[in-house]
Structures are given as C-alpha cells and as structure tokens.
Amino acid sequence: MPNRGITSGASLAQLRAEVLEANLELVRRGLVLFTFGNASGILREEGLVVIKPSGVPYEKMTSEDLVVTDLDGKIVEGDLRPSSDLATHLVLYKAFSEIGGVVHTHSEYATAWAQARREIPCFGTTHADYFHGPVPVTKPLTPKEIRSDYEVNTGHAIVRRFAKLDPLHMPGVLVAGHAPFCWGATPTEAAHAAVVVEEIAALATITITANPKARAISKHLHDKHFLRKHGSTAYYGQKK
Amino acid sequence: MPNRGITSGASLAQLRAEVLEANLELVRRGLVLFTFGNASGILREEGLVVIKPSGVPYEKMTSEDLVVTDLDGKIVEGDLRPSSDLATHLVLYKAFSEIGGVVHTHSEYATAWAQARREIPCFGTTHADYFHGPVPVTKPLTPKEIRSDYEVNTGHAIVRRFAKLDPLHMPGVLVAGHAPFCWGATPTEAAHAAVVVEEIAALATITITANPKARAISKHLHDKHFLRKHGSTAYYGQKK
Amino acid sequence: MPNRGITSGASLAQLRAEVLEANLELVRRGLVLFTFGNASGILREEGLVVIKPSGVPYEKMTSEDLVVTDLDGKIVEGDLRPSSDLATHLVLYKAFSEIGGVVHTHSEYATAWAQARREIPCFGTTHADYFHGPVPVTKPLTPKEIRSDYEVNTGHAIVRRFAKLDPLHMPGVLVAGHAPFCWGATPTEAAHAAVVVEEIAALATITITANPKARAISKHLHDKHFLRKHGSTAYYGQKK
Amino acid sequence: MPNRGITSGASLAQLRAEVLEANLELVRRGLVLFTFGNASGILREEGLVVIKPSGVPYEKMTSEDLVVTDLDGKIVEGDLRPSSDLATHLVLYKAFSEIGGVVHTHSEYATAWAQARREIPCFGTTHADYFHGPVPVTKPLTPKEIRSDYEVNTGHAIVRRFAKLDPLHMPGVLVAGHAPFCWGATPTEAAHAAVVVEEIAALATITITANPKARAISKHLHDKHFLRKHGSTAYYGQKK
Numbered sequence: 001m002p003n004r005g006i007t008s009g010a011s012l013a014q015l016r017a018e019v020l021e022a023n024l025e026l027v028r029r030g031l032v033l034f035t036f037g038n039a040s041g042i043l044r045e046e047g048l049v050v051i052k053p054s055g056v057p058y059e060k061m062t063s064e065d066l067v068v069t070d071l072d073g074k075i076v077e078g079d080l081r082p083s084s085d086l087a088t089h090l091v092l093y094k095a096f097s098e099i100g101g102v103v104h105t106h107s108e109y110a111t112a113w114a115q116a117r118r119e120i121p122c123f124g125t126t127h128a129d130y131f132h133g134p135v136p137v138t139k140p141l142t143p144k145e146i147r148s149d150y151e152v153n154t155g156h157a158i159v160r161r162f163a164k165l166d167p168l169h170m171p172g173v174l175v176a177g178h179a180p181f182c183w184g185a186t187p188t189e190a191a192h193a194a195v196v197v198e199e200i201a202a203l204a205t206i207t208i209t210a211n212p213k214a215r216a217i218s219k220h221l222h223d224k225h226f227l228r229k230h231g232s233t234a235y236y237g238q239k240k
Numbered sequence: 241m242p243n244r245g246i247t248s249g250a251s252l253a254q255l256r257a258e259v260l261e262a263n264l265e266l267v268r269r270g271l272v273l274f275t276f277g278n279a280s281g282i283l284r285e286e287g288l289v290v291i292k293p294s295g296v297p298y299e300k301m302t303s304e305d306l307v308v309t310d311l312d313g314k315i316v317e318g319d320l321r322p323s324s325d326l327a328t329h330l331v332l333y334k335a336f337s338e339i340g341g342v343v344h345t346h347s348e349y350a351t352a353w354a355q356a357r358r359e360i361p362c363f364g365t366t367h368a369d370y371f372h373g374p375v376p377v378t379k380p381l382t383p384k385e386i387r388s389d390y391e392v393n394t395g396h397a398i399v400r401r402f403a404k405l406d407p408l409h410m411p412g413v414l415v416a417g418h419a420p421f422c423w424g425a426t427p428t429e430a431a432h433a434a435v436v437v438e439e440i441a442a443l444a445t446i447t448i449t450a451n452p453k454a455r456a457i458s459k460h461l462h463d464k465h466f467l468r469k470h471g472s473t474a475y476y477g478q479k480k
Numbered sequence: 481m482p483n484r485g486i487t488s489g490a491s492l493a494q495l496r497a498e499v500l501e502a503n504l505e506l507v508r509r510g511l512v513l514f515t516f517g518n519a520s521g522i523l524r525e526e527g528l529v530v531i532k533p534s535g536v537p538y539e540k541m542t543s544e545d546l547v548v549t550d551l552d553g554k555i556v557e558g559d560l561r562p563s564s565d566l567a568t569h570l571v572l573y574k575a576f577s578e579i580g581g582v583v584h585t586h587s588e589y590a591t592a593w594a595q596a597r598r599e600i601p602c603f604g605t606t607h608a609d610y611f612h613g614p615v616p617v618t619k620p621l622t623p624k625e626i627r628s629d630y631e632v633n634t635g636h637a638i639v640r641r642f643a644k645l646d647p648l649h650m651p652g653v654l655v656a657g658h659a660p661f662c663w664g665a666t667p668t669e670a671a672h673a674a675v676v677v678e679e680i681a682a683l684a685t686i687t688i689t690a691n692p693k694a695r696a697i698s699k700h701l702h703d704k705h706f707l708r709k710h711g712s713t714a715y716y717g718q719k720k
Numbered sequence: 721m722p723n724r725g726i727t728s729g730a731s732l733a734q735l736r737a738e739v740l741e742a743n744l745e746l747v748r749r750g751l752v753l754f755t756f757g758n759a760s761g762i763l764r765e766e767g768l769v770v771i772k773p774s775g776v777p778y779e780k781m782t783s784e785d786l787v788v789t790d791l792d793g794k795i796v797e798g799d800l801r802p803s804s805d806l807a808t809h810l811v812l813y814k815a816f817s818e819i820g821g822v823v824h825t826h827s828e829y830a831t832a833w834a835q836a837r838r839e840i841p842c843f844g845t846t847h848a849d850y851f852h853g854p855v856p857v858t859k860p861l862t863p864k865e866i867r868s869d870y871e872v873n874t875g876h877a878i879v880r881r882f883a884k885l886d887p888l889h890m891p892g893v894l895v896a897g898h899a900p901f902c903w904g905a906t907p908t909e910a911a912h913a914a915v916v917v918e919e920i921a922a923l924a925t926i927t928i929t930a931n932p933k934a935r936a937i938s939k940h941l942h943d944k945h946f947l948r949k950h951g952s953t954a955y956y957g958q959k960k
Contacts, residue, residue, distance in 0.1 A: 116363075
C-alpha cells in the first residue's frame, strides 16, 4: 500500500478530501451500484467524523457535500443527511480505537458470502496477506435489535464478533444477511480493505467451484504471508 | 433514487425524452444485447403509451423513432412498428394503475433465474431494500395461450401472479422460461428496477454457490430494510 | 438483425470489407483472445472464399491482409497463410449451400460447453429466438480422423451432426472438446450467431447453477419464439 | 504469437523495456490487482536479471524503477527493493536453462485452482494449444520450508514438480495455496503464458459447472493441437 492515507494529524479539509477520494475509489473499483455504499474517516483528537451523505450520486458528489458529525452523530457541518449507516460507523470508531476509516459496500462476492452467512476460509496467500484468519461473519440480530436502533445494533454485532480479534489484523467483517464493513488506519486503507475483501470472496467462490472439498492453507503458510506484509519483520514493499 | 422521473403531468415530448433515456440506461448498464429489451412510459390522463420501436439498434435511436400508441395498441404517432412486446406492456398498464413505466430485458442473471423457473429468495438486505418478498415467477402459459395472443397472455400471466401482491412493493417479475419484466411509478424507476433485479439475481447466484443451503433473511430484517426506503417512515436518502 | 450483410451479389471488395468487419465484431464482443478465432465469407457464383490470415493480430489487420481462396483452398489472392481452420470452413460451404459466412471462436461459455460435450438445452426464449432446438454437439473424431486432414474431418463431423438439421434454423454447433463454429446467410449474420451462442451458453450456465434440475421450455413456446423471428409469419423487427 | 520478444542477444536497455512492457501487459489483461504480480527477464550471457520493484504501483512504474540483480539476487542496478518473489524467479532461471522470462500473478481463475490444489485437466484444444498435459500443481511446502527461505523453497517445489516435465512444453504451474507462476523463452512469452493459464482456468471452471463429469480430451487430439503450434511440423501462424 504505497499511499496509506494522511489522516493522522490531518486537518478537516484534508480528511474531507481523503474521504471523498475513498468514496470515489469504491466506484472506480466497481464495488458500488447507484448510491449503495459509504466511506467515512475520523479526526481522533477533534472527535469529528466525515461521512458520505445519504442517497447522493457519486458522480455529483463534492467534498462540500460530505457531512461532519461528532461521535454522537450530531451534525457539525453540512446541509445534507448523513448516510443512514452512520450509526454503525460510530459504534466501530468508539470500539476500535486504532482505526481511522470505515467503508461499507454491497460488493457482489463479499455480499453474497454475507448472505450465505458463511465465513470465508483462508484458501490461499492472497487472503493471508491481509486477514490473519477467516473473514468473520456476525451473528444475526434479534427481532428486538432490528426493531429499534437497527444501525447501532449492527455495529454492536460486529464489535461482539471481534471480542477476541484484532481489528487491524482483520480489517473487515461480513454482516450476516447484509454485506461487508471494512476498516483501516485511514479511509484510504479502509477502501483498500473493501477491494481486498471482494477479491478474497471472488477467489473463494471459484475455489469451491473447482474443488468443493477445498481446505484452508496451513497455519504456517498463513502466518508467513501475513507477517511478510505486517508487523516488525515485514519485508514486502519499499522501506517507509 | 435521486431522480425518480418526471412523467406525472408531463407533456408527450417530456415522456418521449424520458422513455428514450430509460432505453439507453438499459444499454449503459449492460442489460441488453443487440436490440433485445424495451422500455415504455404512459401518460395516464391522455391514455398514451410511448414505447421503443421493434428491432432498431439503440445507438441510432432518437426520441422521434419512439412509437406512441393508445391503450389498445393503435399507433397514434410514429412510422415504425412498436416493440413486439407492446401488448404485454399494455396489459400491465391496464391492470396496475399505479405504474408509469415498464421495462423488459434479457439481462443475464435475471433471465437465467426466469429460465430456472425459481423465485429469488430474499437472501439479504440489498433485495429487501427493493422487493417486499421473493422475486416472483409466473406460471408457464398453456399451449393455447402461446398459440394466439401470446404477448397479451404473457401480460395476463403476470397479472395473475400479482393477484395478492402490490406492484409498487414488488417492482418486477420473472416470466417463466423467458426473462424479467419490471416497472415503477415512472420509466426512470422501471429502468432502475431492472438494474436492481439483475443485481439481486447475481447476488443470489453467488450466494447459493457459496452455500447451497442458504436461507432467506428473517421477516423482521426484511421489513426493516424495505421500510427504511419506502412508506411514511422512510429515512434513507435526502428529504423530498 | 437490422443489417443482415450484403454478400449476395456483392463484389469481392465488398466481401473483403464485410469479412474484415465480421472479424472485428468478434473482438468488440469479447469473443476472441489474441489471434484465436476467424471469420470468412463466400461469393457463391465466383466460388471464392475470403478468410482471415493465420495468427495475425486483429488490431493490425486490414482488408488487404485477408486471404482469398477457391473452394479447394487454393490461394487466389493474398501473401499470407490463411487461417489454419480454412479447411473446416470449406467443408461447411460445400455442404451447406444456403450459408454465406462462417465464424469460429473460442468464446468462453460456448467453448466450455463444447469442452463439457453437453448440448445446450433450450432453457428459454432467448435461445428459442435463434435456435430451433438444442445447440448440438459433434461426436469426437477418431484417432485416424485426428491424425490426417484434421481440419477437413472437423468439418465432416459437423456435417454429419447436421444430417437431419437445417443449418439456417440452427446457426451453429459445438465441436466436442474444441469450441463453436457458427454461420449464417452472410458473414455479418455468422458473427451475430457467434455472439448469440455465447450468450445462450452463459445463460444456460447460470440457469443450471440456479436450478440443477432446470428443464427445457415446451415445444409450443420454442416454436412460437422461433417463428416470431423467422419464416413467412415473422413479426419481429421492421418490415424489410 | 506474432511478437515473441527480443531478449536473446538483447542489451540491458532492451530487456528493461521488454520487462516493463510484460509487467504492463499483466495490468492491461486484468491479471493483477494493486501491486500484486511481477514479471522478470534474464540476459543469460551476462547473468543479469531485470525484475519489477516490490509494492510499486504499475501506473507510475518506468523502466528506470526496475531492479537489476545477478543470479544470486545481489542488486547490480536500482534504488528500490526488488519484488519479494525475486528468489523464486532466480531458482527457476537456474533450473530451467531454456527460459528467458518469468511472470507471477494472482489472476482470479488460475489462483482459485491453485487454492483448490487441483491440476487443470486438458478439457479442450485451447488448453492443448499451449500445455502438453494438465496444468500441474506443486506439493505444499513443509513448515520448515515455509519458515526459512520461503521464496527459495517455493522455487524448489516448482522445480521438483517439473522433474519429468519440459518447461517450454508446459509454460506454467499452480503453486498450491498460492497462485500461478508462468514462463517462456522471453518475458513477452511469459506474460502471454500468464494470460493463457488464466483463460484455461476460466474455461475449466465453466466446463465442470456445465458437466461435473467432464473428461479430458484424448491424447490424440491433445498431441495434434499442441504440435500444430509447436515443434518442427507446426503450421499455425505465418512462417517465421
């Protein structure tokens, strides 16, 4: 990831620019249809979140259209309604203190695995390069959780699923019956993770078609690839 | 849906422009091959229907090429033959008084499910956002219905299938062994529904590949998502 | 098919132009990779066949590069070797006197069904509009037929398969373990048939994924659609 | 293959240009995502290898960014780190003296078959034109081989798999749980092989979907097609 995003210590204007770019990246990569999907970013010190407005076409969106809220979802800047998934983003920012960006898409393969309510086994090194384990699936919400504060409860279901998982070693989740949420240290990395999850899901679909009994790679190979790219002994890419 | 179409109270010239645009949208979205597919719209007060001509390439089509008929299919304006599916469109306009546009395509995934004669279960929220139930399939026509007035009888098969369904809560159908017909309050919304049905069918295909035992989402979740976008308590998108 | 090609009574220059265009259509439709695939046309009265040269990239090909041969494959005009599949084309022209163009591709879905050695059942009306029956598959060649005159024998295998079939009611075939050959009254129609066979194969693949027990449509519906487009009672498209 | 590459006897500048072009070909053909994948070439007499730098975006890459190393992986020219897969490339160059280029991608279908750990049967002539046998799969590495010198050992696993195979009659391999490595007489041919392996894998996936009991073509047909394009009796393409 040559450009890992610039959020840390950035100004609100810089964050607006990066969040707009992350939203447009979803379009360029074919991850969203119509106005589905949304990307956000956070300024941790100021406690400000920048998110896509609800139902606005990507081709017309400018950084001025983005909505700025505080961590309670109160609008600080902007004339448009924020994405209806804002509440889910906020729960993730509160629970996962190390993340700086969140992305939600209905990308085809990842959404289909979310609909299949099947975690994606680590069938190969493309997966292992990014996810330190299978791509997890949340448990379905209860009728009560669906009825009121649905988007907040979607966030809680994700956080519960990550009770024993490190969000930066596992930059995304499949929400059962819904679609993926992804994240990263920056909005740029969150959008990158959304592209990767879609690719992992596509590869897994073809893998089980080619061999319905396909099995996950060994823990040794999984660790090797993950640690080639992450942590203190990483040796992929150029020195930072 | 930021632009829901302008048909209501529109002039014939406006309707021609919108119907042309709906036809071209089918091409842009990759839903039609060659001259397959057609979109139409209706001026309810005047009882006039505007529809694509039969077998004319989309790239050369102008709004002048569109054919205007009355609700009996009598040509009021235009030198070309109307789409051979006109009779089906007319049956739908007569039976579903709340619709203003109809679209027929042979888009790949939706057509394949029509060929499979399998209704599309609501596997997730992308589906639930638009269809308040599974995407229905018609019953096959009898030999007699096929032999004479085939296109009229195709329309009747759709209407029979919707005896207990609300067309605006279920903006499309799979005609068994044939392909989808979709509709909406305007031609723009009908084309939108055609894109959505194709996406729902693609997602469902991958879903059952990932998990042959995949099940529909709960009625609670289904209702929640449908009502987030439709009806008096909708909170998706910007205020109208 | 608004433009059905102009071969009948055309000059050699016109046929060269149409054959070039048919070859380029294969590229535009994504039916060929590298230099795979070839289209040809025939002037019946002169007994001259125009065909793509072997192994020349499409992007550089001009109508001057096309090779003209007689029905025995003797080169009449051109400095390049003709396509290595020429002999198959010639057998088809000799056996099917009503065709004016032949196209061979390795398009993905049709090639896969040829590899699967499974005829494509008529699952729906898209298929029925063009093929009056399942898309047929040839029998495998014998070792002897493969060893000598392989391309000629490929043609014979196709002709044998069509002993009881009308080539213009069935404008293509899957050669077992190889790929499709298609044809039509003109090179333009042959290229059109190649696009259609690929689409039919793609639809059939998704159909059996959606429902492994999917069945062919009724003979009544099949006949209805085929005859809507073909024969004296056709009523699809504009009057000719 | 009209352009088979110019490596033999080429200057280092020419090789740099060809290796850059081979890397960009992977992008044009949709075989790589982000910075995944890498192509290299070798000057046999000088013992110099030119390879893509690690983690650099293709759209910004120039021939100056490429890294030149000797056969021990010592950097001779270049300021950037070489691809982390360099060691695998070097093992292949040392073991397969007839190859002049190596390409590694994570292209979707080929990677999925590598993940499925299933060799690709020769289902048809597209495959037979390039691979004289099934596309082979390596054996998984042992924990020890993964722990240290992982990339070197990946190369060894490939070489072991080719103990009885001719690398130029079998221009690629699926590394179990990882992805394909391909090669050829030049970097251009190696990139060509990577495109072909992806196509073969895609065709095979659809073939087994259309017919789960699909079988390989006969040895007679396989030999015929391979030898039409390769060896002293080849008659495909123009005379060289």
